[in-house]
Amino acid sequence: xxxxxxxxxxxxxxxxxxxxxxxxxxxxxxxxxxxxxxxxxxxxxxxxxxxxxxxxxxxxxxxxxxxxxxxxxxxxxxxxxxxxxxxxxxxxxxxxxxxxxxxxxxxxxxxxxxxxxxxxxxxxxxxxxxxxxxxxxxxxxxxxxxxxxxxxxxxxxxxxxxxxxxxxxxxxxxxxxxxxxxxxxxxxxxxxxxxxxxxxxxxxxxxxxxxxxxxxxxxxxxxxxxxxxxxxxxxxxxxxxxxxxxxxxxxxxxxxxxxxxxxxxxxxxxxxxxxxxxxxxxxxxxxxxxxxxxxxxxxxxxxxxxxxxxxxxxxxxxxxxxxxxxxxxxxxxxxxxxxxxxxxxxxxxxxxxxxxxxxxxxxxxxxxxxxxxxxxxxxxxxxxxxxxxxxxxxxxxxxxxxxxx
Numbered sequence: 134x135x136x137x138x139x140x141x142x143x144x145x146x147x148x149x150x151x152x153x154x155x156x157x158x159x160x161x162x163x164x165x166x167x168x169x170x171x172x173x174x175x176x177x178x179x180x181x182x183x184x185x186x187x188x189x190x191x192x193x194x195x196x197x198x199x200x201x202x203x204x205x206x207x208x209x210x211x212x213x214x215x216x217x218x219x220x221x222x223x224x225x226x227x228x229x230x231x232x233x234x235x236x237x238x239x240x241x242x243x244x245x246x247x248x249x250x251x252x253x254x255x256x257x258x259x260x261x262x263x264x265x266x267x268x269x270x271x272x273x274x275x276x277x278x279x280x281x282x283x284x285x286x287x288x289x290x291x292x293x294x295x296x297x298x299x300x301x302x303x304x305x306x307x308x309x310x311x312x313x314x315x316x317x318x319x320x321x322x323x324x325x326x327x328x329x330x331x332x333x334x335x336x337x338x339x340x341x342x343x344x345x346x347x348x349x350x351x352x353x354x355x356x357x358x359x360x361x362x363x364x365x366x367x368x369x370x371x372x373x374x375x376x377x378x379x380x381x382x383x384x385x386x387x388x389x390x391x392x393x394x395x396x397x398x399x400x401x402x403x404x405x406x407x408x409x410x411x412x413x414x415x416x417x418x419x420x421x422x423x424x425x426x427x428x429x430x431x432x433x434x435x436x437x438x439x440x441x442x443x444x445x446x447x448x449x450x451x452x453x454x455x456x457x458x459x460x461x462x463x464x465x466x467x468x469x470x471x472x473x474x475x476x477x478x479x480x481x482x483x484x485x486x487x488x489x490x491x492x493x494x495x496x497x498x499x500x501x502x503x504x505x506x507x508x509x510x511x512x513x514x515x516x517x518x519x520x521x522x523x524x525x526x527x528x529x530x531x532x533x534x535x536x537x538x
Contacts, residue, residue: 278409
């Protein structure tokens with residue numbers, strides 16, 4: 134039986150400060166780059182390891198799928214084990230996996246290593262609940278939004294950073310530098326991260342079994358995780374395939390040009406705190422619907438660039454850039470509001486709730502990455518955008534069926 138007492142962390146309460154918020158935001162931003170870098174590197178990794186065009190999406194999928202596995206089987210330990218020690222051990226494993234990725238000889242071996250790397254990077258979802266638990270009363274949305282800003286900046290900068298590094302030294306260099314960054318981050322957190330020991334007393338088996346109970350008993354969790362999975366699928370689909378589209382006419386971009394384009398999407402991160410505050414004001418459902426409409430609009434604009442194969446590229450490039458910003462705004466809004474909602478459900482199960490929520494939406498992301506290569510080989514860019522818009526419409530349908538939370 135799962136004994137959680139009152140669900141509070143052992144030890145004195147601590148209110149998060151500005152520097153601590155910045156530390157949490159920076160930490161999650163550094164870690165998350167490993168999850169999305171493969172999306173822009175597939176054009177280099179695939180040919181260098183002999184992967185076909187239809188299978189390159191599996192490279193981007195492996196890290197996301199590993200991340201989801203870590204969320205289901207490692208993050209729940211945050212409700213059982215001392216959090217700082219757990220985070221440091223996961224970061225050490227991530228650094229080791231990133232180092233091994235620099236030497237992977239085949240596509241199969243790289244997929245295994247990236248899966249392990251993704252699982253270890255799920256330490257992000259232990260850091261975010263710690264920050265939420267330290268928020269002053271009534272300000273959980275603000276703190277989550279501020280930390281999520283770092284997460285979204287890391288997601289959006291992962292692609293241009295990886296492209297620039299790969300352009301200069303090859304794709305393996307990205308993982309070497311990532312391993313070094315993770316080691317440095319672990320050293321910083323070892324001296325600055327507060328100790329958080331959960332009051333729960335249970336076996337690991339009972340803890341994992343309780344995930345099914347939480348999913349069954351919390352309709353808000355089911356709804357928010359489903360819409361997050363749908364928008365994450367659209368996000369991963371777009372960013373995995375857009376590098377292939379930008380290499381074609383009329384864009385004809387190399388890795389450096391693709392890196393610069395990926396910077397455009399970083400503008401979407403500035404709205405993250407705004408969505409957190411909207412949730413604090415009780416506008417969760419309306420803001421969520423707006424997020425999904427923005428995502429559908431983004432896919433429509435992106436589809437228009439698929440019909441341009443020659444001529445001046447500045448017009449299609451501007452349209453593609455606008456679609457990238459709108460897509461990132463839509464995804465950021467849904468995930469920030471969803472994360473706020475599930476962090477308010479059961480404080481004693483915050484680690485497991487976050488593990489379930491993020492694990493489910495990263496399964497969506499893995500599916501989107503996998504479909505990118507298949508859709509590209511089957512119908513090209515237009516097919517990619519049509520599938521992405523379909524994910525957005527499905528999220529709107531969930532909004533309509535679910536009603537107010």
